Amino acid sequence: MxxxxxxxxxxxxxxxxxxxxxxxxxxxxxxxxxxxxxxxxxxxxxxxxxxxxxxxxxxxxxxxxxxxxxxxxxxxxxxxxxxxxxxxxxxxxxxxxxxxxxxLELTEAELEEVKAAAQTDRDNIVASAKSYVDDAENMDEAALTEAAEKMADEAGYTLESYIESETRTRLNAKVREYAIKDVAVTDEEIKADYDSKVEADKTSYEGKAGSWASAANNGSTLYYTPAGVRRVKQILTKFKDEDQTAIDDAKKQVTDANSAISTAQAKIDAAQETLDVEGATEEEKAKAQADLDAAKQEKDDADKALLAANEAVTAAQDKAFANLDEEVDAILASLDAEGADWQAIMDEKNQDPGMKSNEQGYAVSADMTGFDSAFVEAAMALEKPGDHSGKVRGTSYG
Structure with a gap:
């Protein structure tokens, strides 16, 4: 990808x-x-x-x-x-x-901090790159690491580039410190600046809960929150690999069937157009009729295939959810236990990487389309802070 x-x-x-x-x-x-x-x-x-x-x-x-x-x-x-x-x-x-x-220059101690931070960033990108290495499953750890390092280097994520970036960031901070060292800001100026940002965001997002939620999820700093939005955390329990594969295969059958229906309909339209043309010869009409009959049969077959494919998706999802019941029930029981710590349980059990990098939770509104509809519906059904839903069957991941 x-x-x-x-x-x-x-x-x-x-x-x-x-x-x-x-x-x-x-x-x-x-x-x-x-x-x-x-x-x-x-x-x-x-x-x-x-x-x-x-x-x-x-x-x-x-x-x-x-x-x-x-x-x-x-x-x-x-x-x-x-x-x-x-x-x-x-x-x-x-x-x-x-x-x-x-x-302006960095001290020796600061340079050492830069190198340590750069090495951490480099190690993280190499660890991430391992999942993109071709034939990774057939490599030992040393070979996989070497391949991932090469991939990172080719993409420009070298240790030197991280050192350069971190050094520049720290020098920029020193320049800014120099620029503001003699600046005094009054409380009135701070309040006026804050109020202006609130008004600007109010103009942008009043009555636009979905736009606000999207901006919040993209990391924007926002100073006004419109009605109809909330922050929600989730604990995702992903489908087992074999169940996810079965669901994906069934969904591909749906896609293939829909494609076949579209192709057949195009043939039907073309044949019907020939039959409707004035002055067409008997031979042309006969061929068009034969094409029309064949295309209708083709579409009937595709319709049946679509029905079967949708049933296969439902069956695969039902099986996948059933295979998660025991694990999810245990998580819900731990959440309902006296003194339960949602954050601690989420940190341990959650399988949603996006959630792990979003400490405040996802911003959600009723009119959002970017999230699973089942997730949005369950999120908006929560009545007060601290509430949690029961099992929510998502359509894509678990």
Whole structure:
């Protein structure tokens, strides 16, 4: 999935950053074009491409984490990413120049902290990359780690890049500390700034609970909460692997049957159109009638296949849920026990990675479409803080 996403991003970049110039240039010369310069620091067209690709992939990953789609080839998304990247790079060049002007440097202790933080980030990305290594199940740990490290390096996630990023982050903080060291902000100014942000968010989200929830789940800092939204945590118990496979196979049968129905209907329409044409020969009509009869039979067969496929999905899901009953019942019993600690139980039992990275819980509203409808319905049915639902049968994961 990651490779496909990156390929799509790269294809989109070719279309975007080549602009309207359809004449093919020497690639090296084209990539070396200066886009941003400040003093002796330069970002080329190639640099911009790579950073826009990275931002688009990060957005794709973030949206996927919460069950949303993000089209990395959409011209609007690409334009937004390009504008954001160029703006950020301009700001970074200005901060770098100021740090150099002020002679700001990291202490030896800070450099050691940078290296430790960078190593942790590098180790985490390598651990994550292991799940994307081809033929991983046939490798020992050393070979798998080596392959994952190579994959991370090729994607630009090197230890050196993390050290550079962390160093720059800390120098930026020093520049900001210098800039505000003599600034005094009054309580009135703080309140006025806060109130202005509240009013801005109220204008944006009043009566738009779904938009607010989406923004909250995307990590936006929000200063106003409209009616109709709530934060909800869940404990997901995922289907067993074999049950998930059975469900996926049955759903593919549904997709195939729907495709067959569409194909048959197109044949029916084409044959009927020929029969309705004035002046068609008897031979043409006879052939069209035969095609129509065959297409109708084809559609009848596809309709039956769809019915059987839907029944197979239901049966596979029923079996999958039955195989979770004992485990889920035990979790519910622990939640209902006197003195139960929801957070501790969730930390131990939850199998939803998105939930683990969202300490406040998911933002939910009744009109949301990005989450499983069963989850949204159960979330909105809770009456007060601290309540929990019973079993909720999701349609996708458990």
């Amino acid at each position: 990651r490779k496909k996403a990156l390929l799509a991003v790269m294809m989109a970049m070719v279309l975007l950053l080549s602009g309207c110039a359809l004449v093919v240039k020497d690639e090296a010369v084209d990539n070396a074009q200066e886009i941003i310069r400040l003093g002796d620091q330069v970002f080329t067209k190639k640099d911009i491409k790579e950073k826009v690709e990275e931002q688009l992939y990060n957005m794709y990953s973030l949206y996927s984490m919460y069950g949303y789609s993000f089209d990395v080839t959409d011209p609007s998304n690409i334009a937004d990413a390009q504008e954001s990247v160029i703006s950020s790079l301009k700001e970074q060049l200005a901060l770098d120049a100021k740090a150099k002007e002020l002679g």
